[in-house]
Amino acid sequence: MDADTPTPLTAPLSALAFRRATVDDHARVVAAIPDWWGLPGTESLWRLLPRLFFQHFADTSTIVDDPHADGGLAAFLIGFRSQSSPDAAYIHFVGVRPDLRGHGLARILYERFFDEMRASGCRRVDAITGPGNHRSQEFHRAMGFTATGDTEVDGVLAWRDYDGPGEHRVAFTRPI
Ligand SMILES: CC(C)(COP(=O)(O)OP(=O)(O)OC[C@H]1O[C@@H](n2cnc3c(N)ncnc32)[C@H](O)[C@@H]1OP(=O)(O)O)[C@@H](O)C(=O)NCCC(=O)NCCS
The missing domain is CATH 3.40.630.30 (Gcn5-related N-acetyltransferase (GNAT))
Structure with missing residues (x-):
């Protein structure tokens, strides 16, 4: 994007x-x-x-x-x-x-x-965002964060039900 x-x-x-x-x-x-x-x-x-x-x-x-x-x-x-x-x-x-x-x-x-x-x-900073928030995902990548997840949601690697049923999230982390 x-x-x-x-x-x-x-x-x-x-x-x-x-x-x-x-x-x-x-x-x-x-x-x-x-x-x-x-x-x-x-x-x-x-x-x-x-x-x-x-x-x-x-x-x-x-x-x-x-x-x-x-x-x-x-x-x-x-x-x-x-x-x-x-x-x-x-x-x-x-x-x-x-x-x-x-x-x-x-x-x-x-x-x-x-x-x-x-x-x-x-020594590290964490953040999460929704699979649909591509702007946030691109921003966090540009800021040196690595994304993790356990499944693909709408083409994006995310953690299924991370924040409850249906509340999937992309998790970001970055060393500082
Ligand atoms: C995400 C957001 C905070 C970015 O703010 P911004 O001031 O435009 O970001 P910056 O100009 O500081 O950009 C920092 C880096 O991210 C990249 N970036 C920012 N938005 C981007 C986008 N939509 N697509 C691709 N890269 C993007 C920039 O290219 C820049 O990279 P660089 O420094 O290597 O050139 C802003 O778009 C926003 O408020 N969005 C709505 C709220 C939101 O989604 N917040 C995040 C989830 S909590």
Whole structure:
């Protein structure tokens, strides 16, 4: 799959403001998800991002504000260090506003997260995505992740019933 054709930026990425997530960000992040994902079946994906992530994983999650869009949301990354496997970190959600895609913003968010997690002692980063989210799969491959699965779902290697009956997932991992 080819990368999305980038929209010319109206301002440089350096004009964007990176900061830690707060609980007040929860509403606008979940409000952005249906439009930003824009894939059939993702209308209720926001349910996988409850407020608790903004309460308990705020220090490892990043919000990017766009000062040129009334302080609107430009991108976000919700991630954390594993409690059970301290050598592992996990990226739960990443999203970039559609008109800002293809300019390296998600790469910046991931590389910042890799640096932070490496500094705290992690040695790998995990993530999952749906078999139908080819954009996410291509992005994770470009970011150096390896995909695993036990079966083919719609032509994609995925773990069958990974998150429950019918909830197949592609699992990604990458050393840091
Ligand atoms: C996936 C997503 C976060 C990528 O954001 P982005 O800012 O456009 O990504 P970047 O510009 O930083 O791209 C980083 C790398 O991934 C590659 N990539 C990104 N999107 C791609 C696509 N659709 N197809 C192929 N490659 C892609 C880029 O070519 C780039 O590779 P390079 O650095 O080696 O040149 C964005 O498309 C998005 O928000 N999608 C909807 C939400 C989603 O699916 N999130 C992931 C699951 S949680």
